[in-house]
Amino acid sequence: MIPESRGAIISEQRGGFIGIGTYGEQGPIGLLPTGKKVVALIASGGVYSSGPAQGMDFISPYIRNIFGFIGITDVEIVRAEAQANPNLGKDSLKLGVEAAEHLAN
Template structure:
């Protein structure tokens, strides 16, 4: 079965990035199983997105019939990013923990795609997704320390935030490939990468079933 994959990378560390290696490995394995997989890539570091401005936010909340040319122009990028999200069967996100959260580049992408009237709406029972059901999300999560358990768990505003905001727009089928403790010495890093490799295989199986 062919897939359209939206591939998002946000680490500024280039070839030293663990999350980039994980997304690359994931796509390599997926293409081995499905050579006709179409990948749409957004590198938020080499091609950064602008953070929202007063004009962009104003355009978000102005009814289409009341928008002028400037407001319509402000929505072009957001519409393009949202169209990519609609087109994707699978969303692969490279997301390192950065100061206990996510890189600002990834937050900018989220701010463009989490948009009332396009990806969600407010109904009588609260927010409702406007995205087609059935999309799968794979998050490649890299962490210098240990945040999935122990005393630092309370500082996890990375994976917890991503699950929350993705769920808010209707993306509930989320798997995480996690490599944590990568800054705690070479032995810990290799153990983290080994564990992530097992999780990657499981994620591939989940995509293809």
């Protein structure tokens, strides 16, 4: 779930400060220069990247759409899932941190 304060920041930046520049044949063209990349770190209590709850993963498409709308289409998702489960959560957090560190180098 995206907290209301974060959603407001995204909405404000999307509509006010960082809007679309123009519309092309295939839809909106963002104001940001091409070639930018975003790494989104997502923590969740359950597992939504695979398994029976995969269809309920709304945050990944949302993040991709918001950044795509402003012109960033290269979006990497790093997850720390199952944080509600003390055993699985530790392992998932460790893998998420390792993936983020790898992307930072």
